[in-house]
Amino acid sequence: MAESESHKFGLGNRETWWADPPRGRDGGGPDKLRWPLFSLVFSLPYLLPVTRSLLAAERVTPGLVALWVLAYGYAAAYAAFPLVFDRRRPFRFAYGVGMLVLGLTLVAAANANPFVLLYGTAAMVFLVPPAWVVMLDGAALVLAAGIMLLAGRFADNYGDLITVASVTLAMFFMSSLIRAVRGLELANKEIATLAVANERERLARDLHDLLGHSLTTITVKAGLARRVLESAGDIPRAVEEIREVESLTRSALSDVRATVSANREVSLSAELVGARAALRAAEIDADLPHAVDNVRPEFQPTFGYVLRETVTNVLRHSGAKRVRVRLGGNWLEIEDDGVATEVVAGNGLRGLSERLAAVGGALRTSARPGGGLTVRAEIPLPEPSPAVPAVRAEPAGGLA
Incomplete structure (x- = not known):
């Protein structure tokens, strides 16, 4: 069997x-x-x-x-x-x-x-x-x-034997029903446990992506303000950097509240602006697109997360001098010229892979010749719906 x-x-x-x-x-x-x-x-x-x-x-x-x-x-x-x-x-x-x-x-x-x-x-x-x-x-x-x-004794007691068989059959169906109910109860408990685990994973992933980028940018800008004060004494520029740090902390606090309540929306265009500011503060040459109109609207939030996490990794680990970002209708590609010679999958990349997998996409990370990484996120385009043949309307009329 x-x-x-x-x-x-x-x-x-x-x-x-x-x-x-x-x-x-x-x-x-x-x-x-x-x-x-x-x-x-x-x-x-x-x-x-x-x-x-x-x-x-x-x-x-x-x-x-x-x-x-x-x-x-x-x-x-x-x-x-x-x-x-x-x-x-x-x-x-x-x-x-x-x-x-x-x-x-x-x-x-x-x-x-x-x-x-x-x-x-x-x-x-x-x-x-x-x-x-x-x-x-x-x-x-x-x-x-x-x-x-x-x-x-069969002729005298066969009725009792039939009664035993009938009662046993009824109890058999009752026990099967009890097993089914117990199975449903256990399944409901398992579903509830998985729902709690998934929500915890979502919250952990969102906080990692959010706070990792915000704190890294704040650290870079605070360091830039310190260097400006120590080297050139350019107080106005240092004050401007500190103001941006204050703005970033307020924005991060707002994002944390929205993430906890599961109401946070990510904008790809806003992430591009933030990435440009963070890379500039870190004195990294940023070759970024100026618009996101060519990206399908339903893919932009996911690509916003990818851009945020990848730029955060560049600021933290890469030692890069130049970052290049390219966008397509259903893909995003980020290159840096850092010192990395192999791909090390950390929590950030795993979280991005999970996000893309949730929408049917995939994340590919590869080392570039001479150092640096290329991160490409791509989401398959939806299948086109079959065309409905047009029905030509005939003018109403009677017999000639």
């Missing part, structure tokens, strides 16, 4: 069967304190007739004692059902098979009503996967019918 088919029918592979976690450790299953009392009430329909027939015996024999032990042992095993429900599947499987064997033994040795088998078939329904329930409970019912035929 193929693996997919075995899972579909509930058999599972060897690892799933023997290592599946118990189902009752999360609070499921019958109540361990109330169940023994309920099981005693449920067992009375078979315990009373069996007890009456045993008490009516003329003398006590070893066989009679064995039947007493068998009957009350069967009831005690049924009362212990909650203790088995939390155990691993092999133990539950052995318990269910044992209950069926005890029930069949009572039907055969004590001439008990086949209704007694219901306790074993019902226990099996809730302990093992559905495919095993069908096979084992079905086999037990067939064996019970065979025992009754051999004993000549």
Whole structure:
């Protein structure tokens, strides 16, 4: 049987069967304190007739004692059902098979009503996967019918056997419904966990992209203001740089608030302006486009993130003297002449790759001959919609 088919029918592979976690450790299953009392009430329909027939015996024999032990042992095993429900599947499987064997033994040795088998078939329904329930409970019912035929009791008790089969079938569907509901509950919990994890990843990625660029630019501009004051004493220029630092900090604070509330929108044109200012402050020659009109509007926010993170990496790590940015309808390419000779994938590049993958795009980073990196982000264009043939309108008119 193929693996997919075995899972579909509930058999599972060897690892799933023997290592599946118990189902009752999360609070499921019958109540361990109330169940023994309920099981005693449920067992009375078979315990009373069996007890009456045993008490009516003329003398006590070893066989009679064995039947007493068998009957009350069967009831005690049924009362212990909650203790088995939390155990691993092999133990539950052995318990269910044992209950069926005890029930069949009572039907055969004590001439008990086949209704007694219901306790074993019902226990099996809730302990093992559905495919095993069908096979084992079905086999037990067939064996019970065979025992009754051999004993000549089938004509008198076949109605009870049909009742046992019907009740077992109803409980089988009930247990399947319970499994389905439990599966949906677990799936909903997993979805909620994944949603929280995805939101945390989004927030971490946005804050990394946002604060990394803003703090790097602030550091560069503050350093430039210090150098101006130390070397030339050009106070007006230093004051202008400090004003830009103040503006950047206010903008970064606003962006952080918007990012936390998931309301921040990135503008490619604004990122170009910011990149130009940051590169100029770092004394890096910037060859940047002056407009973004040739970029498709739906791609501009994603390319804005790419430009921001790439320029931040250039300012931090590259040691470049020149940066060149080119834009297309569905692509963005950034080159620098820094000292890097190989691509080192950090958190920033991984975050950009995730952003592009979310919109079906891809990020390619390669080392340039002589040093520096080329970063290219590209998003496939959407498939053109099929042209709808034009319908020519005919002038209304009647018969000539």
